[in-house]
Every structure is written in C-alpha cells, then in structure tokens.
Amino acid sequence: MADLQKLTIGKAINLGLRRAMESDPKVLIMGEDVGKLGGVFRITDGLQKDFGEQRVLDTPLAESGIIGTAVGLAVRGFRPVCEIQFEGFIFPGFDQIVSQVAKLHYRTQGKIKMPIVIRVPFGGGIGAVEHHSESPESLFAHVPGLKVVSVSNAVDAYWGIQQAIKADDPILFFEPKKLYHSGALKAEIDVDGTPDQLFESRVVREGTTATVVAYGPSVKVALDAAAAAEDEGKSLEVIDLRTLSPLDLEPVFESVRKTGRLIALSEAPSESSLTSEIAARVQQECFYSLEAPVLRVTGFDTPYPPAKLEEHYLPDLDRVLHTVDRSLAW
C-alpha cells in the first residue's frame, strides 16, 4: 500500500530531509537556528531532537563559516546540507561557494567531491524588510561547477531535496519561501514512490496559444494566469523549469515549436539573467517557429523595493496576461 501524505512545501522538505538523514548517517544539517528553533521558517523542525546536535548543527552566525566548514566536512566524507536563512544573506558565503564549492572537483580532476546542498529560501511577497525577498539564482546559475534547482510544489520539494542530497555535485536548492506553508499547494505525496528526474523541466499545463516558462514561486503565477486566460479563450502552456543549472530547455523548445510564442517569467531582475539565457537559446533553436519575439515578465532592474511596493515589482497574473496579449499582437 502506498503511504500517501498530504503535505505543504515546507513539510515536504522537512520530511525529505528526515528521509535523507535516516538513509545516510553522513548527512548533516547546518545553519543558523536550524536546531532547537527548527529554522526561522521551521523547515528543519524536530530534526535536531531526533538526530542530535552533531547531525543538526546550530552554527555560529556567519555564512562564509557555514559554507567554508561544509567544504571541509565534504572533503572528510560528510554530506552537508546548509541552510541560508534568507537569500539576501548568502553573499558573505558567496566567496566560498564560487571559489571552493564550485571548483574543488575541477581543480582536483574529480579526486574531491563536493556533495553539498545549500538551501536558500528566496523570492518576495512576504512583506519583509530589505534583504529578505530577493531572487539571486541567476548569479549561481552562471557559475560553472554548481547546479541550481528551484521547486514550485510539494512533490518536487519532497523528492528534490533527497535527490539533491544524494547527488555528488554541489547544489543550490532555491525554495519559494512565500509558498512554504500554503495550504492551497498541499499535495498528496506517495512518500515511498519513485521520483522524477531532478534535472528535467516539465510541462505542468498544456496549451496551444502561447508558452509561459517559469520556476519556483512564479509557476503558481503562470498557472493562475493560464486559468484566467482560459476564460478569455486563450490556451497557455505552462512549463516549470525546475532545473536552473543545467537548464533543461528541450520541453520549452518543443512547446515553442507548437505555440510559436514564449513568455519567460521570473521575479528576478531581467538583465543578464536566466530569462535572458532562455530568450537567447529559444531564438537560437526555434527561430523559424517563433511568431513573436520572446518576451519577459520579470522583476525590474532595481534593488528589491520597500515591501509596500512589492505588489508592483513582482510579476503577477495581470502582467503575464498583458504580455501574452503583446505577444499575440505581433
């Protein structure tokens, strides 16, 4: 009998972490407040109680220290899972991530593996103060040696975190913090089932009028837009990228060949970003299929604004529909 559990994204990650720790004693969780408090979002709730302080480490308060010691622990044979409290605090650890985590495997021609997962709650919409709502994932996707994924739903969250921990490559695991505890996104998960491939994107809604590609928190926006568009007689195909590095764009190419139109959606600023890369690759692969230029719906090329303005900054359903109309008007 399948063990079906109905879980939010947050609970799904928690259970995924628990499963990973049960199956491999070398898995460690480390970060600020991840122990007794269970993390500021409670994602690691209860794990220290069950696995002890040596496997769930409440660390000193320094991100370079968290990542830098994880490197040494990985060299020693552990599989550290680092939690960064908010994406805006990852930058003190950026040096260790790009200089050591990303390069040790290459530098040693495979002698040293870096099976490190860095969990990063990211994105806006929670009404937070500065440094708590950003989308820096493109900065990491640009770095050779790192892999980057982002989950948009509980099923992927549950399986994705376990697969990321099992992988021998370092993985930045971007979690949509706004959706952690969304009851609407609760999903029934066969927790003993078989997962999808981690590094594949997926069509989550089929359509024929235009394609919308998104990841993380934006997938929900894309799906909401698709539902609204249906009322207007437009059929949007929605693709959840899931993997940001490597980018799996084959399903996107296939979809664009069908619909002729692509809207790339992300909360991040647009310049030199993942949506830029998607636009470049789609025009390269699907030039003769495109009925309109690839259009983007993104955050603006500004620092994240004060949260009283974030409803204007964050791409929403209306901006997506407006952009679909622009594409169709071509």
Added chain:
Amino acid sequence: MPSEHWTHPEPGDGPAAVAAQPSPEQVIAGLRATSEGGAELTQLLTPEGERVSSPQFDRYVDDIDAEALKGLYRDMVLVRRADREANAMQRQGQLGIWVPLLGQEAAQIGSGRALQKRDMAFPSYREHGVAYARGVDLKEVLGIFRCTDHSGWDYKEHGFHPYTIVIGNQVLNAAGYAMGQKFEGKVGDDDSEATICYFGDGATSQGDVHEGFVWAAVYDAPLVFFCQNNQWAISEPTERQSRLPLYQRARGYGFPGIRVDGNDVLACLAVSRWALEECRHGNGPVLIEAFTYRMDAHTTTDDPTRYRLSDELEEWKLKDPIERVRAYLARGGGADQAFFDQVQADSDAFAAELREYCFNMPEPPPERIFSNVYAESTPMLDAQREEFLSYLDGFVGAGEH
C-alpha cells in the same frame, strides 16, 4: 600564558586607558619584538647554532638525535634548492609564476615533519616545503605554476589538501575537516587525528580566518592554525594587519596561542608536535605564529625593493634557518664536510630532475578544459565539448590532441 606587550584598556578605565593605548611605534616594536629576541619567542636553536633548553618543549624533540637533525637539514636544503631552481625557471620563462619560500624552510619542514600520516594539512600556496614533507612530488606542485594543472597530487594519499589561492578560504575548510575528525570520534588519545592549516600574516585580516577561529573553538576541533608570519603581505607590513602580536589573538577566541621562532626548525617541530598532541587529546584548537621572514619576493611578479629596505633583509639573513643548523651540526653536532657535500650534491640532482621534468612537462589536451567540471556532467556542457573538439578537428593537421 605569555605576558602582554602592552596593557589593554578596559571599559571604565577612564581617560588613562586612552593613554595606555600603544603608539604606532609601540605597536611595531611589539609586532617585531623578536627581531631583537622577544621574550615570548620559543626557540631551541639560536641563530648562532647554539642549542638552548626549553623546559616545556625539550621533551618534544628528545628523539631528534644527530641523524634526525641531519635529516631535517637535508630536507631544508633540498626544498630551498628546489625553490631557487623554480624561481630561476620562472625567470627563464618556463613557469608562469613562482611563489618563493626562501627563508620559510624551517617553519614548513618543522611543522610538516611533526605531522603523522593520518593527519591532514590544508596549505595556502607557498607551502612547497610542507608538500615535500607530506611526500608530495614537487613535480606535481610545479604543474600549477607551469599552468598545466590546478592540483596534481592525491590529497588523501598524502594528507595534503590542494593549494588554496583565495586568501584565507582554506582556514574554514580545515576547520570543517577537523570538525569531521571530531564527529567521527578520532580525537582522544595518542593515535588520534589532527589537522593543520597554513596561512600568512596577511590572511589574519580575512573574515574567513576569524570565522575559522570561531568555528574551531566552539566545536573543539583538533586544528592547529599555523600562521607563518613572514612580515609582509605582498607590500603590506604586519602592522597593517594587526595592533598586537598575532599569536595573542588566540586568547580572544579562547584557545592557546604561541609564538615560535619560525627560522628554528627544531622549535617549529617541537611546538607543532605539542600543538598536534593537544589537538589529538581534545584540547584543540591551537594557534602557532611562526615568526619568520620572506627573504624573496611575494611572487615572481613582485618587487620588494619598492617597499622594504635591504637592511631588513640583511638582518634576517643572520637568522637564516639553514645556516644555524649547519653551524650546530658542524660544531660537534655530528656532521662532517662529507655530509654537507653530499647534501649539496643531492640537492643539485633534485633540482636538475625538476628542471628536466619541467621542460618536458606534457601539456594537457584541449578536452581537459571540459573534464570533471561536475561529478555528473550536463548535456549542455557535453554538447559544448563535442562542438569545440569537432571545430578543432576541422583544422589542417588536427587530431594531435
């Protein structure tokens, strides 16, 4: 604990506390106290080659008889000879760059020979002497500087992590590794493991080094921080990094700090053995400041005549790490001229072997650009490699890579 060079002002001390702060001259005098023989310096062999007694540390080198000391001497001469050869090869355009260790042989051989096989060392990028002591073939080190490789040796086999070029990164990496040793229960008796981490005086200004101190302290990691204070971080002197002697920083983190004469191989061996033993028994971490001097440039791109006086170098030449051992050995310490001649001949042969290897070092094939970026490669990267190799194959005379 060592005494202070000056009194720290404390809250509530009032205006007098301000007056108690050191003048810049006092800071420099404190930092460089050992130029004139500072009281806090641990030394077993004077620059004149006289063995001095240390109640605390003598027992750590009880086993170093004439033969063993001759071995340390030989190590230092070979490493210096290799260093000079590599420096010359850079000048001849055979190496892209070289990072000289001249003057730091005692710090590196002394600490390197203190390690057990099961220990792990995390070097910066000047630790050719430690590499040698760990059994790494210096030919593999040379590959880094001829730009054919980033790191050739097997870190596990030698207990010697790859070189780390970003200043201070390796200190945190070492702290994590030592935490792992602790978590695995490899601490507690004489057979336990320890880690040693090398960095310079300039690195002590980096956040990673500070964080490494914090992490190692709060997790009681079996980690010896081995700071080679060679007085200069490229052109920045130690007084640009610190107000007080670097070893005294350890107190602020809650573990022992000690300053050793970094030009005294016997003292470096003894103090490192002591510190490693402390770590093995769970009393780590420990900070060692090896007070030494970089007698050559920072790297071959550097020009020390722009920022330091030749007097300084002349003064430090009198404290040469090799000459003092030679003096001791020659003055009834158990070595005759034939020994010195043999070591000289061995070192020349060692250098010639390196030169021969360097000149004939194979260049990596183009596909190496793409190899081992990931443990599990990606379709995009595979496609990029195939496209590039097929592009190369399109040239006349291709196919030799």
